[in-house]
Amino acid sequence: MAGLLAAAIVVFVPIGMAGWHLTRNRLLFFGAAFFITLAILVHVMPYIPSVLAVLSLHPRSIATGLDPQSTFLKSNGCFSHLHSINWEKLHLSPNVMENRSQLSAARWSWIPRKGCNFQIISRSDSLQLLKGARIIVAGDSQARFFFVSFLELLTGNVEEIKLKLFKYHSNYDYTIHKQQIKVDYVWASYTSDITRLLLELHTNKTYPDIIIMGAGLWHMLHVANASSYGYSLQRLRRTVFSLSRVASFSEHVILGGTEVIENSAIPRFFWLNMPTLIPSLLNSELKRQRMTTNATALYAKELLKSALTYPKGPCFMIDLEILSQGCGPNCTLDGMHYDYVMYNVAVQILMNFLLMSS
Ligand SMILES: *[C@@H]1O[C@H](CO)[C@@H](O)[C@H](O)[C@H]1NC(C)=O
Ligand SMILES: *[C@@H]1O[C@H](CO)[C@@H](O)[C@H](O)[C@H]1NC(C)=O
Numbered sequence: 001m002a003g004l005l006a007a008a009i010v011v012f013v014p015i016g017m018a019g020w021h022l023t024r025n026r027l028l029f030f031g032a033a034f035f036i037t038l039a040i041l042v043h044v045m046p047y048i049p050s051v052l053a054v055l056s057l058h059p060r061s062i063a064t065g066l067d068p069q070s071t072f073l074k075s076n077g078c079f080s081h082l083h084s085i086n087w088e089k090l091h092l093s094p095n096v097m098e099n100r101s102q103l104s105a106a107r108w109s110w111i112p113r114k115g116c117n118f119q120i121i122s123r124s125d126s127l128q129l130l131k132g133a134r135i136i137v138a139g140d141s142q143a144r145f146f147f148v149s150f151l152e153l154l155t156g157n158v159e160e161i162k163l164k165l166f167k168y169h170s171n172y173d174y175t176i177h178k179q180q181i182k183v184d185y186v187w188a189s190y191t192s193d194i195t196r197l198l199l200e201l202h203t204n205k206t207y208p209d210i211i212i213m214g215a216g217l218w219h220m221l222h223v224a225n226a227s228s229y230g231y232s233l234q235r236l237r238r239t240v241f242s243l244s245r246v247a248s249f250s251e252h253v254i255l256g257g258t259e260v261i262e263n264s265a266i267p268r269f270f271w272l273n274m275p276t277l278i279p280s281l282l283n284s285e286l287k288r289q290r291m292t293t294n295a296t297a298l299y300a301k302e303l304l305k306s307a308l309t310y311p312k313g314p315c316f317m318i319d320l321e322i323l324s325q326g327c328g329p330n331c332t333l334d335g336m337h338y339d340y341v342m343y344n345v346a347v348q349i350l351m352n353f354l355l356m357s358s
């Protein structure tokens with residue numbers, strides 16, 4: 001089509017002009033100029049979509065691990081206030097062990113920030129926002145609690161799922177057919193299990209849209225070696241980087257129009273750090289011995305050093321340490337797992353992040 005149009009213009013426009021007041025030389029000149037311009041346009045055209053694709057990748061790249069130095073998160077100061085939460089002090093009666101429902105009574109809200117419109121995102125808005133997305137939550141029991149809270153937001157009914165999930169360390173996948181949302185939970189005791197999962201996704205070329213990861217408590221309890229935890233985080237960081245590069249390349253190719261690869265949207269990576277531990281509430285001797293305030297500080301230092309999370313790394317951290325500290329010691333019965341209200345806040349932080357970056 002473009003070729004025919006070009007030919008028509010090259011032939012007819014100069015002829016038309018010649019009919020009026022152009023010399024033969026000028027006619028030749030204009031004809032050649034038209035032809036060259038059109039030839040260049042025709043050849044450049046196929047590249048325009050991919051140039052656009054490269055440009056449009058930029059704003060999202062921080063959440064995806066492409067360019068940790070990107071100004072995307074910095075340019076919107078609201079991201080750094082996502083964890084500024086007001087918690088109402090939670091008072092528990094002594095028989096709380098028999099009645100956990102009191103725990104969920106904790107009330108919270110965002111500390112109002114000028115220009116930041118944080119909001120509790122409803123089920124219908126969440127389903128709309130995540131339409132067609134594939135989401136993977138991978139990690140230890142903290143990630144599992146997060147997953148249950150997340151599913152509760154999306155489906156409203158998780159009692160059956162809780163029974164299945166908590167009986168043993170099993171995986172779980174759930175599909176919301178109407179909105180085509182697929183949510184997977186993958187049990188991963190250690191960071192190295194998460195790394196293995198990412199490599200498997202890479203081998204399978206099934207790149208999810210959102211990956212929420214978190215592990216550390218098992219390592220602290222069973223390995224009790226902060227520097228080895230640090231190494232495992234660095235390995236994970238390298239894997240996340242290479243996965244996000246490959247995935248973004250796939251999208252680039254699709255927009256260029258030459259190849260179609262399924263599920264090739266860029267994954268967004270999130271990291272759940274360890275919650276504040278309350279040593280006096282821990283329920284075994286080994287836990288009280290190993291999961292000390294000192295050990296927790298060493299593990300947190302390794303996370304910082306590994307640069308897995310923003311601003312130096314590819315993952316946005318959902319800070320369970322801050323959230324659990326805010327909810328307070330009355331929010332936990334065993335000193336390491338908190339009431340769902342804390343994970344609900346974490347889920348709302350994720351949803352607000354996605355809304356702000358979409
Ligand atoms: C926890 O609950 C007890 C009993 O109501 C209360 O005395 C205490 O101040 C609460 N602690 C916090 C940190 O809210
Ligand atoms: C648990 O606590 C809630 C609120 O404090 C109360 O309404 C409910 O009756 C209690 N349930 C039991 C079994 O004690």
Ligand SMILES: *[C@@H]1O[C@H](CO)[C@@H](O)[C@H](O)[C@H]1NC(C)=O
Binds near residue numbers: 197200201206
């Ligand atoms: C990768 O593909 C294999 C074979 O189809 C499947 O068994 C496995 O669960 C897949 N892994 C992931 C992480 O999707």
Ligand SMILES: *[C@@H]1O[C@H](CO)[C@@H](O)[C@H](O)[C@H]1NC(C)=O
Binds near residue numbers: 225226227
């Ligand atoms: C801790 O892990 C590091 C790195 O894997 C290792 O070099 C060191 O020997 C370990 N320390 C102990 C006490 O096992």
Ligand SMILES: *[C@@H]1O[C@H](CO)[C@@H](O)[C@H](O)[C@H]1NC(C)=O
Binds near residue numbers: 292
């Ligand atoms: C905790 O760390 C501090 C400072 O590094 C040290 O002085 C203290 O002895 C440690 N406590 C325990 C119980 O190891």
